[in-house]
Amino acid sequence: MTTTSEPADPGRTLRGSCLCGAVAYDCRGPLRSVARCFCVQCRKQSGSECAINAEVAPGTFRISKGDEHLREFESSPGQLRVFCGRCGSPLFKRYAADPDRIRIRLGLLDVDFEEKPALQVFTSERMRLTTVDSSIPSWERGVEPPR
Numbered sequence: 001m002t003t004t005s006e007p008a009d010p011g012r013t014l015r016g017s018c019l020c021g022a023v024a025y026d027c028r029g030p031l032r033s034v035a036r037c038f039c040v041q042c043r044k045q046s047g048s049e050c051a052i053n054a055e056v057a058p059g060t061f062r063i064s065k066g067d068e069h070l071r072e073f074e075s076s077p078g079q080l081r082v083f084c085g086r087c088g089s090p091l092f093k094r095y096a097a098d099p100d101r102i103r104i105r106l107g108l109l110d111v112d113f114e115e116k117p118a119l120q121v122f123t124s125e126r127m128r129l130t131t132v133d134s135s136i137p138s139w140e141r142g143v144e145p146p147r
Helices: 040-046
Strands: 013-017 024-028 031-037 053-054 062-065 070-076 079-084 090-095 098-105 119-121
Touching: 013 062, 040 062, 040 070, 040 079
Parallel strands: 031 119
Antiparallel strands: 013 024, 024 062, 031 053, 053 098, 070 079, 079 090, 090 098
């Protein structure tokens, strides 16, 4: 199983921003480990039934605007959820032990991301109203995808 989901042009720059536009970022493809996450933390941070996240290639992510608006919350030991301090938009997750490891929220991309998620995690924590896509590999708990 591959957990890489590559855009049509894997070298293209993807741009994202928060709701109020105070924070913007860019990264270069391909995105890896595109996942629908149903964990309680992602649901509560996103205010939705799940979050769709993807890991960016090391060294390709940068904040292009609004660094002063970034705020962090340590949701689990060593896992920092970064959000806009002005509008509250969840931007990305970073890992204290591995600063180059960044997972972005695909809902904040400024372009449509057409590729289907490669996996679904924490399906045991999903809301009962949520349907798990049977065509995508799923795990009841988390999984550490290959990097």
